Amino acid sequence: MVIFKDIKKFKHKGSFEGWAKRVTVNVALQKFRKKSSIRFDDLEESKIPEEKVFIDIEEKDISLNFLLSLIHKLPPQYQLIFNLYVLDEYSHKEISEILDISIGTSKSNLSRARQLLKKEINTMKKLQL
């Protein structure tokens, strides 16, 4: 609805697809902010753990719904940054600009989100066994 309403604001610079995506994200963020006051965890740059997190699991053993439920279980600030970085493929710089946070904060929150997800997946794995 917002895209249709604000279509006049499309400046024809860049693709329409990108513009539409950005509008959608922005609207989602606005709604998200209204619903809850988010506090991002600030960590020192040096304490930010390794970026990549690996898990020992077969893709076929895990369902989409389960993964979605895991994301929903995350605290909002982790959820938000994980979605933006992993699913929407924003860079930390972009995320920092969108959410008005530092790049380090974005990285640390993402790392926390990954750790929590890993923990949850492992827990599930143990239960299945």
Added chain:
Amino acid sequence: MSKDIDKLFKDKFKESKTTAPTEAWPVIQAKLKMRRINRLIYTFSVLGFLGLISFMLFSTQTEKTLSKPLQKNTSLKNEVILKGKGVNDVNDVNDVNDVNDVNDVNVNKDKLPVSKPQEDSKKLYATITTEKESKNNMPLEKTSFFKEKFKDTVIEKQVKRIDSLVNSLDHLVDHLKDDLKKEKKKLIKKKDSIDVVNFNKEKRRRWNVIPVFGISNSGRLSDNVTTLGTTRAVTYPDKYFDDNKSSGLIASTYGFNVVFRATNRISIQTGIFSKELRFLTEGLFLSEFIPDVNPTNIIYNPGVEVRFSNTPDIVGSESVSLSQSILYMEMPFEFKYRMFGDSKFNTNVVGGFSFLYLNKNEIRAKTNTSSRSIGKAGNLLTTSTSLNIGLDIEYHLSKRLVLNSAVMYKKHYNTYKDYNNEYSPYNVGMHVGIGYKF
């Protein structure tokens, strides 16, 4: 097998991700571009129109601003023209009251030497006129071109609108007129039918006998000279008093009318009347007896030995006047047409003619002391006619009684021997009577 957690999520979500076809985005983008172009065209059109309106308004303002100095300059120019052409040519001043003069008047404003001699003013007037003619296509005209066009269009539209309104009104008026005419015809028909009904009801009372009494006065359309003298003779011109003035006297009329109502509007009437005409010839004197000639139209009674002249023969001749009485038995044949009225009151126009039979013919000589019948007029015809026209009013007092009154004008014909109809008298009279219908 270990797997990057990010990749795990990405891959899993990609499987279920539904994306729009890739070719859809360029199409949407192209359509949006077209829409943008259309929007730009529309915006420019609106801006152009607004610009045009602003331009025209600006032109109007400019002209208004210019018209003030124009008036001043025109009056100045008028003054110059008056001085150049003379006061008698004052009407020509109107010739320069033209909007187009504004520029050329401005150009020559500095040149206008109002107090200069007449020759200079004439030259200047010539210059102004020439420049006026040569500058018919001034920039001011150009700038006001659109304004004038716009005005023309508006006026034309208004004129067309008014024309259509006028046509509509004309149409409406015609319609109303037609309707009213039809209504009038209907009413007349209705009234006529009522009259016919009434007439049929009164069929038994179509005859009306009206005894009438009236008075009338007579005169002549000619110089109103007496007809008792005779054509002027050479020998005794003063003896014949043929040019003595004669005036009519009021006389009485009586008789009865018989009216037959033929239709509800037309009646025929006749009757018998005794009608008297009286004339008085004055300014005569008793004259000496002239036995050898009888120069007048008077037939004297036997034994009457006096004669008359319009000059006294001897000092102390007695003055005398002759009173002529002509009594006719009249039988009119007239038509009456009812113009308007109702069952109670009717107004009719009357026209017709009368046969007149001479019943009495007498001339009396009147002095201060006596009156004596001396004879009769010898120039009257026994039968004559008259043409009658008049107005008749009827008032129904009851079913059978009708009060009738009429004013009649009757012109007599063939009244005299040896006189043409110019000398024949006319008669204006009025009579009243109460008629009985049966």
